[in-house]
Amino acid sequence: AQKITQTQPGMFVQEKEAVTLDCTYDTSDPSYGLFWYKQPSSGEMIFLIYQGSYDQQNATEGRYSLNFQKARKSANLVISASQLGDSAMYFCAMRDVSNDYKLSFGAGTTVTVRA
Amino acid sequence: NAGVTQTPKFRILKIGQSMTLQCTQDMNHNYMYWYRQDPGMGLKLIYYSVGAGITDKGEVPNGYNVSRSTTEDFPLRLELAAPSQTSVYFCASSYGGGGPYNEQFFGPGTRLTVL
Numbered sequence: 001a002q003k004i005t006q007t008q009p010g011m012f013v014q015e016k017e018a019v020t021l022d023c024t025y026d027t028s029d030p031s032y033g034l035f036w037y038k039q040p041s042s043g044e045m046i047f048l049i050y051q052g053s054y055d056q057q058n059a060t061e062g063r064y065s066l067n068f069q070k071a072r073k074s075a076n077l078v079i080s081a082s083q084l085g086d087s088a089m090y091f092c093a094m095r096d097v098s099n100d101y102k103l104s105f106g107a108g109t110t111v112t113v114r115a
Numbered sequence: 116n117a118g119v120t121q122t123p124k125f126r127i128l129k130i131g132q133s134m135t136l137q138c139t140q141d142m143n144h145n146y147m148y149w150y151r152q153d154p155g156m157g158l159k160l161i162y163y164s165v166g167a168g169i170t171d172k173g174e175v176p177n178g179y180n181v182s183r184s185t186t187e188d189f190p191l192r193l194e195l196a197a198p199s200q201t202s203v204y205f206c207a208s209s210y211g212g213g214g215p216y217n218e219q220f221f222g223p224g225t226r227l228t229v230l
Contacts, residue, residue, distance in 0.1 A: 004157075033216050045158075045205060045221035052216060091157055095217055102148075102173065103219060105157035 003027065003099070004092050004106035012112050013082045020067070021077040021109045023092035029053075032096035034075040035103065036066070040088040048090075051075055079111070087113045116141050119222035121206050127228045128196040136191040136225050138206030146211035147189040148219065149173075149181065151202040158205060164189055165211060196229045203227070 005024045013019040025034065036048040051059045051066045059066040067076040079086055092106040122137045140147065145166050150158040150173075160173030164183040178200060180192040189208075193200060203226050207219040 035218070043203065043224050043226075045207075047218050047220075050216060050218065100171075102160055102163060103158075103217075105159075107157045108155075 003096075003104040004094050006092055006106035006109050008109045009107075010110040010112070012114060013079075013086075015084060015113055015115050016081055018078060018080045019082055019111060021079070021090050021092075021111070023075045023077065023106060025073050025075060025092075025094045027073075027094065027096045027098065029096040029098050032094055034066070034068070035093040035095070036064070036075075036077045037091045037093060038088045039091065039108070040085075045091075049077070082111075082113045084113050084115060087111060118142065119206055119208055119220050121204075121222035121225050123225060124223065125226050127230060128193075129230060130196060130198065132196050133192070133194050134196070136193070136204055136206075136227075138189045138191065138222060139187050140189075140206075140208040140220070141187065142208060142210075142220065143186060144208035144210050144220075145186070146209045146217070146219075147183065148207040148209075149179070149189070149191045150205045150207065151175065151200075152205060152224075153202050161191065161204075193227075198229050201227060201229045 032053045034051045038046045049061045049064045063080045065078045089108045091108045093103045119140045148163045149161040162181040164170045206222040209217045209219045
């Protein structure tokens with residue numbers, strides 16, 4: 001069964017604007033973690049941000065923030081003040097107890113920032 | 116620290132050939148992983164290891180073998196290469212431990228083409 005769903009295959013955003021990348025997940029475990037990774041065209045995987053299921057506040061890391069809605073099982077990534085260097089593929093991933101704490105990845109969303 | 120290193124970066128194999136993808140980490144991480152990423156897709160787990168001498172299958176293990184004789188090294192063996200194994204292969208490592216937080220550090224990837 002698909003554990004992570006990213007429904008937006010590609011998005012365009014104007015430089016300096018904000019963009020929201022959707023991610024929904026499926027788990028029955030109370031303890032889990034959600035991760036976002038960035039993959040630029042060069043191919044490396046870059047860790048961006050983490051949200052734990054018990055965290056009371058939404059995670060933030062610089063221009064990245066996570067809109068965590070536990071009841072809806074969604075963990076959307078918000079990139080504020082987009083820059084040309086933000087053009088990349090973005091992956092949502094989850095780690096939960098039932099999956100032996102392995103990471104399950106979504107299919108990814110490609111973001112293209114326009115000048 | 117070099118982090119996670121992978122060799123080679125690129126390789127072209129003929130159908131039926133075998134090869135070993137090398138992965139080394141210098142962070143003293145217990146957990147190591149092998150993923151494959153097909154074009155335009157997310158990462159799928161091939162094998163993982165929770166410590167030296169301990170390995171287990173991931174989502175797509177067929178056609179691959181692994182071993183973990185040391186904490187640092189986690190080679191991935193392809194036997195009888197097939198065109199379906201054309202992909203980008205990522206090795207990753209993490210500290211592991213209990214709880215859902217488990218940031219994985221990725222190597223730069225190996226781009227493999229089987230013709």
